Amino acid sequence: MPLRSSDRRPSTDHRSTDRTELAEAIWACRSAFGVCALFSLMINLLMLVSPIYMLQVYDRVLTTGSIETLVMLTLMATVGLAVMCALDTLRTSVTIRIGCWLNEQLGPAYLACGVRGRLIGESAGVEHLRDISQIQNFVATQGLTAFFDAPWVPIFVGLIWILHPLLGSVAVGAAVVLFLLSIANEFATRKATETSNKKQIEATLLADVTIRNAEIVQAMHMLRAMTRRWASINGAVVEGTRKAGDIGGYVLAMTKFVRFFVQVAILGVGAWLVVRSELTSGSMIAASILLGRALAPVELAISMWRNFMGARFSYDRLKTAIDANPPPPTRTLLPTPKGKVEVADLTYLTPVTAHLILSQVSCAVEPGEALAIIGPSGAGKSTLCRLMVGLAVPNVGEIRLDGSPIHHWDSEQIGRHIGFLPQDVELFPGTVRDNIARMQEADDAAVVKAAQLAHAHDMIQHFPQGYDTPIGDGGVRLSGGQRQRIGLARAVFGNPRFIVLDEPNANLDQAGEAALAEAIDNLKRAAVALVIVGHRPSTLSVADKVLFLQGGRAVMFGERDHVLEALKAKATEPLPTDGGEKAPRRLSPGGTVPASGANSNTKAMAEAS
Numbered sequence: 001m002p003l004r005s006s007d008r009r010p011s012t013d014h015r016s017t018d019r020t021e022l023a024e025a026i027w028a029c030r031s032a033f034g035v036c037a038l039f040s041l042m043i044n045l046l047m048l049v050s051p052i053y054m055l056q057v058y059d060r061v062l063t064t065g066s067i068e069t070l071v072m073l074t075l076m077a078t079v080g081l082a083v084m085c086a087l088d089t090l091r092t093s094v095t096i097r098i099g100c101w102l103n104e105q106l107g108p109a110y111l112a113c114g115v116r117g118r119l120i121g122e123s124a125g126v127e128h129l130r131d132i133s134q135i136q137n138f139v140a141t142q143g144l145t146a147f148f149d150a151p152w153v154p155i156f157v158g159l160i161w162i163l164h165p166l167l168g169s170v171a172v173g174a175a176v177v178l179f180l181l182s183i184a185n186e187f188a189t190r191k192a193t194e195t196s197n198k199k200q201i202e203a204t205l206l207a208d209v210t211i212r213n214a215e216i217v218q219a220m221h222m223l224r225a226m227t228r229r230w231a232s233i234n235g236a237v238v239e240g241t242r243k244a245g246d247i248g249g250y251v252l253a254m255t256k257f258v259r260f261f262v263q264v265a266i267l268g269v270g271a272w273l274v275v276r277s278e279l280t281s282g283s284m285i286a287a288s289i290l291l292g293r294a295l296a297p298v299e300l301a302i303s304m305w306r307n308f309m310g311a312r313f314s315y316d317r318l319k320t321a322i323d324a325n326p327p328p329p330t331r332t333l334l335p336t337p338k339g340k341v342e343v344a345d346l347t348y349l350t351p352v353t354a355h356l357i358l359s360q361v362s363c364a365v366e367p368g369e370a371l372a373i374i375g376p377s378g379a380g381k382s383t384l385c386r387l388m389v390g391l392a393v394p395n396v397g398e399i400r401l402d403g404s405p406i407h408h409w410d411s412e413q414i415g416r417h418i419g420f421l422p423q424d425v426e427l428f429p430g431t432v433r434d435n436i437a438r439m440q441e442a443d444d445a446a447v448v449k450a451a452q453l454a455h456a457h458d459m460i461q462h463f464p465q466g467y468d469t470p471i472g473d474g475g476v477r478l479s480g481g482q483r484q485r486i487g488l489a490r491a492v493f494g495n496p497r498f499i500v501l502d503e504p505n506a507n508l509d510q511a512g513e514a515a516l517a518e519a520i521d522n523l524k525r526a527a528v529a530l531v532i533v534g535h536r537p538s539t540l541s542v543a544d545k546v547l548f549l550q551g552g553r554a555v556m557f558g559e560r561d562h563v564l565e566a567l568k569a570k571a572t573e574p575l576p577t578d579g580g581e582k583a584p585r586r587l588s589p590g591g592t593v594p595a596s597g598a599n600s601n602t603k604a605m606a607e608a609s
């Protein structure tokens, strides 16, 4: 079967950002880093303009009295300094661009890995986006510049040594003391900075969840308790920041003292050498200027230490998050599915706790059929839905769409052929139209068609701006039922072949339920395969097959009327005395599997049906 145009891979590889891991993103900046290194080389060479100028003025102009030489030297120095400033400006603009570029690359990569992490139960949140900003700020401000200037420290110190070994020794001593100070700073502040960074994330998450649940917090007077909790975590942040700041402040003060003292010392030693005729006064001044240049990157590195540490923590955290959730492999695109879904002997355990949720569940649904999944609370209905749409991988068994295991499908391709309405419908910030169109560019006709199919068109017409009504923060506040109907329109958008609706009528009134039943009928006529969780009469009336789950096992599966009759019969039987659930039964295709472990819940289901 030929591939539909929607099944073709997009010509621009927009998934490449998804694969750009942290190291790759940084590696991709190598040419920009190269430009920075070249600029740094030229800037540092031009830094020699001032000492050379001083050397020449003191030792040549002052001794010969040649104004011509002075004018020439001054002109050359002016040009050299102007070029140096221009290069410095260019270097700054390159580092700013590297920072912005990293942000643009890492943002999408992180969002993709955050989504993958959340699916396997990780609590990765938006705090990593702050990590990206931290890295960007470090690179864009003077952090990167200090890194490129650092190799010049020994070169400048070497030049001072050439002027006179004693002056060189003073410079080496100063560099060593400043280096030791920076190491002491690292050791003294590392623990406090680490703790502060970790607690900062905790405090941000707690503040975020408190604000998001404003109604619960306000209605049940939880604000004070939540504030107390937040304050105790934030206290650790403040304490860590204060401690690291205090230590950093002492080190910076000592650094400044060393810097000023060394500047005095080099002039003092230089003057002594001049008096002893071992050095010219020009060399003394030149050495003093060279020392300033040599120690500037060291001083900058110490003052940027906290930014560097912050960026390093952010890098490590981001690297762990991105490496832990690599993008799925690219799959060969398969032909557009018809919508034949089979669940074969599926067993599923929770990823971290290995808690058995579903055990040897089998069922199937054909195009144009609706399968209702019923069962008591906690039976595993939602988990089965999540597995069916490929949000988790079964430990044993398989889910096949048109014969191909669901995880053999390219995730982007299959997403277009699947519709999913979860139990808690969340809509995204945007307009009603954006949400129905799955936040993509789409034809008006396709959006309206989906809304009509979901029987949401008339409801949307009553919104202040119809399809263009903004929803979410700052927009119109929708009721649970309205959200559910827009969620249904989103699920049916783009003619998916397989649609899973998890309790689609949970918030619907009678009219809404009737509309839903009609929508399901329309979808069945369009040969869509449907799975619907719920045991309300309106759901069961449109179902062709029923799967009764209990304790994670498929107790019954088959034609709707067979299962419902068996359930009713079971409900009238006395309850089993052994109380335990027996091993799951193999299911007869299309037939009914009698209940083996049904208990009082069966009665409730039967009554509901």
Ligand SMILES: Nc1ncnc2c1ncn2[C@@H]1O[C@H](COP(=O)(O)OP(=O)(O)OP(=O)(O)O)[C@@H](O)[C@H]1O
Binding pocket: 121, 350, 351, 353, 355, 357, 375, 376, 377, 378, 379, 380, 381, 382, 383, 384
């Ligand atoms: N990630 C998870 N970690 C641990 N337990 C989980 C996880 N996901 C689901 N469970 C457990 O699996 C069981 C089945 O949950 P599920 O949400 O699938 O039930 P359900 O039949 O849809 O219930 P309800 O009708 O109340 O929505 C529950 O006991 C639930 O606590």
